[in-house]
Amino acid sequence: MAPIVPHWHRPSHPDIQEVVENPSEYTTKSISRVTLPPFSVFAKFDFPPCTTASEPTYATVQTGRNTHLNLNSDLLYINHSCEPSLFFDVGNFNVLVGPKGLKPGDELSFFYPSTEWSMAQPFDCLCGTPTCRGRISGARDMTEAQLDGVWLNGHIIQLRAEQRAGRQSQDPTAAILQGAVAHAEQALVAARLAARSYSGSFENGTKGTNGIAHKAAPVQHRIAA
Template structure:
């Protein structure tokens, strides 16, 4: 984007964002300083620093059918891409990681028509991706095919449906762009929200860890019980020349053992077959 004269204190997001200023027109950009999994929260769009905009400009973000906001932060330096690394979820006023997640040093981008119906300053996209849409002037000028597979905000869906019902433009009738413009994963993320998805993932990991620990404890308890039943746990003595510790280990190793969740995921490179 073109050089700006920020009226906010910079850097505004020093822990998560690096802004690379280039004096050439539309060449400044933002890089991530953090690694995030898909759908995780990157930044909130709080009021303040955000403020309502009196009218749309090239620097505002649309967050309703007729509502636009000023970011008033370095998030303004996040450029457009037809294969974006971020999603601006304006219904929840949050910026979240896209379906591939983000890595440190990766450029921060989002799909401008996901928020903008009619852009104040259209441009020819230079993202260079295989799916580049070319001219970017807002979702209102794009076909359902051009919008397919990308997250779109609720107000964009509503405007597309209205346009289709009016029978004008190039938005398909029937199901319309509302169902064609977003894939199942994007739709699920919009419904659940970035924070809910992160909480669910954390709870599942914790449940998996608890299950592994419980299984290991049960295995040890059963092995000890077998040793006791055999009458071999006698303080400091051997039975038939075999130490209690050796018998305990043999009993434990003889138990039927299933794979742990880490082995199933390949994290530890373990054998996922059952041994008898």
């Protein structure tokens, strides 16, 4: 895939970012020019140069359930990695430094499925990290294990929750098991209440066979998350 032809003044972020291009292979990457501590702000998505996009492309960033952004800057050349150095916090329009911090010479990268639900152009990841996920097509197509422990934007978290709920509602076995669990919990609460009521009769003057009154243990109710 040939890189996008820039229509903005370059370099757009010369103080913090160096773009390295390899024309013969049609590849680019970005290198940090700064030292920053973990979770600090690396850059902001300002308007301008950013603009809203009418539809997703391989050059846009998803900012919500149905909203997308044209970066219109060299931030577009920040590649994907399964162990990224940056977070794209699209809810606050910030690019944040990852948990390891940044120093000059570090490659700038972010985890594309942290913003993208379904990518316009999936690809095979070649990041070479120990946790490389292989095929990258968006958070929609990833397993729970693949996203475990990964920083995700709010719209991706919500869409994943809806996806899980939909799968459970379509799975008759899961529905039966959920019903059985709910029934068992109701039966347990009823049993505890009955035990409490029975033990309460001893506190009101009814003695056990050994002549000692018995006090019921307090009932503990499970609170649904």
